[in-house]
Amino acid sequence: MMEPPSAVRARVLGLERFPAYLYDLAGLSEHAAAIRGALPAAQIFYAAKANPDPRVLAALEPYVDGIEVSSGGELAHVARTLPGARLALGGPGKTDEELELALRLGVDRIHVESPRELERIAAIGRRLGREPDVLLRANLDVTVAGAALTMNGPFGMDDAAIGRCLELLPRMPWVRLRGVHAHLASGLAAPALLELAGRILGWAAEHLDAAEVNLGGGMAVDYRAPAERFDWAAYGAGLTRLASGGPALRVEPGRAVTAYHGWYVTDVLEVKRTRGEAFAVLRGGTHHLRTPVAKGHDQPFAVLSRWSSNGPDREQDGDPDGVTDGEPQRPPETATLVGQLCTPKDVFARDVPMGDLRAGDIVAFGMAGAYAWNISHHDFLMHPEPDFHYLAG
Numbered sequence: 256m257m258e259p260p261s262a263v264r265a266r267v268l269g270l271e272r273f274p275a276y277l278y279d280l281a282g283l284s285e286h287a288a289a290i291r292g293a294l295p296a297a298q299i300f301y302a303a304k305a306n307p308d309p310r311v312l313a314a315l316e317p318y319v320d321g322i323e324v325s326s327g328g329e330l331a332h333v334a335r336t337l338p339g340a341r342l343a344l345g346g347p348g349k350t351d352e353e354l355e356l357a358l359r360l361g362v363d364r365i366h367v368e369s370p371r372e373l374e375r376i377a378a379i380g381r382r383l384g385r386e387p388d389v390l391l392r393a394n395l396d397v398t399v400a401g402a403a404l405t406m407n408g409p410f411g412m413d414d415a416a417i418g419r420c421l422e423l424l425p426r427m428p429w430v431r432l433r434g435v436h437a438h439l440a441s442g443l444a445a446p447a448l449l450e451l452a453g454r455i456l457g458w459a460a461e462h463l464d465a466a467e468v469n470l471g472g473g474m475a476v477d478y479r480a481p482a483e484r485f486d487w488a489a490y491g492a493g494l495t496r497l498a499s500g501g502p503a504l505r506v507e508p509g510r511a512v513t514a515y516h517g518w519y520v521t522d523v524l525e526v527k528r529t530r531g532e533a534f535a536v537l538r539g540g541t542h543h544l545r546t547p548v549a550k551g552h553d554q555p556f557a558v559l560s561r562w563s564s565n566g567p568d569r570e571q572d573g574d575p576d577g578v579t580d581g582e583p584q585r586p587p588e589t590a591t592l593v594g595q596l597c598t599p600k601d602v603f604a605r606d607v608p609m610g611d612l613r614a615g616d617i618v619a620f621g622m623a624g625a626y627a628w629n630i631s632h633h634d635f636l637m638h639p640e641p642d643f644h645y646l647a648g
């Protein structure tokens with residue numbers, strides 16, 4: 256369960272069409288300001304891939320130093336949405352077109368993924384008369400305990416590839432090496448992320464005397480404990496210690512910035528039982544909110560009934576859609592919340608206490624502000640798309 260702030264609740268109860276996304280931009284601005292205040296020793300670049308909604312980007316802009324983008328599409332979108340914002344381009348497999356766009360737009364940094372990519376950046380920069388500013392993305396040989404995802408595999412470069420880049424750079428003096436980038440894991444709490452930062456900085460000092468280090472994102476978001484938050488204050492204090500006398504620091508958080516300020520809201524179409532198991536079938540589905548399927552969790556939610564929850568009105572309402580034919584009127588204790596897709600994978604939450612949930616009730620899924628709408632397979636089954644609403648500050 257996750258209780259929405261009263262302003263969110265009031266707005267949801269006024270909505271006339273479901274499903275819908277509601278972004279709490281007022282709450283998001285407050286949260287971003289707190290993060291900014293907690294990290295005096297680091298630049299903050301928001302990772303747009305967590306949620307590139309234009310109004311989300313605009314709400315964050317006053318509190319971040321720039322935006323990290325991971326494709327030409329994100330690059331063009333953010334440049335259009337926030338003209339003049341400082342941008343960093345990362346991501347594996349950058350095409351010549353993407354690199355050319357980045358250089359024409361004058362991005363602040365390009366994060367280099369391979370020696371061959373560095374050569375292509377140099378060649379395109381020379382052709383356009385630009386002087387690219389680059390960070391070498393390191394794939395360090397560290398084990399990361401407790402991480403939700405470890406970014407090994409194709410991301411960044413091992414020591415041999417970094418060495419190759421360091422050989423190439425003197426031959427391309429128009430390319431400015433600014434330092435190192437390392438986004439090694441996601442889902443880490445502040446102490447683990449700081450320990451990792453210490454190791455990255457040690458490596459960067461030893462291998463290339465880096466003037467600047469981008470420590471990546473990956474701040475933990477716990478979908479099973481919606482009230483818990485990443486400890487930005489402890490992380491910021493740790494970064495201040497690490498920064499003293501060392502290279503300039505930059506971080507690029509995504510999920511932990513926007514996750515808490517998006518809500519996917521819909522209504523119950525039917526509550527049914529199949530062989531003793533209760534299902535609440537909701538309008539919409541995980542093609543709008545893929546997060547619980549992608550991450551394997553129950554999406555936290557609140558039930559916001561249209562009617563006063565236990566009042567006599569409700570008992571008398573007698574909506575026959577609430578229970579399928581022949582079933583007893585007494586609702587089951589727990590239910591699995593599913594969507595309208597024709598696949599057993601379309602599950603928001605399993606075996607959750609359902610109280611007197613019935614057709615017409617409104618369910619608001621929280622923590623839907625990051626890797627939610629934009630990672631979902633919207634076109635599957637061709638149901639209507641949600642409306643988007645914004646609670647402005």
Ligand SMILES: *Cc1c(COP(=O)(O)O)cnc(C)c1O
Pocket residue numbers: 302304305323325345346438441442471472473474507508509510511
């Ligand atoms: C995805 C990503 C981020 C953001 O990660 P979060 O877990 O959302 O904080 C930052 N940097 C890079 C390179 C990424 O790929």
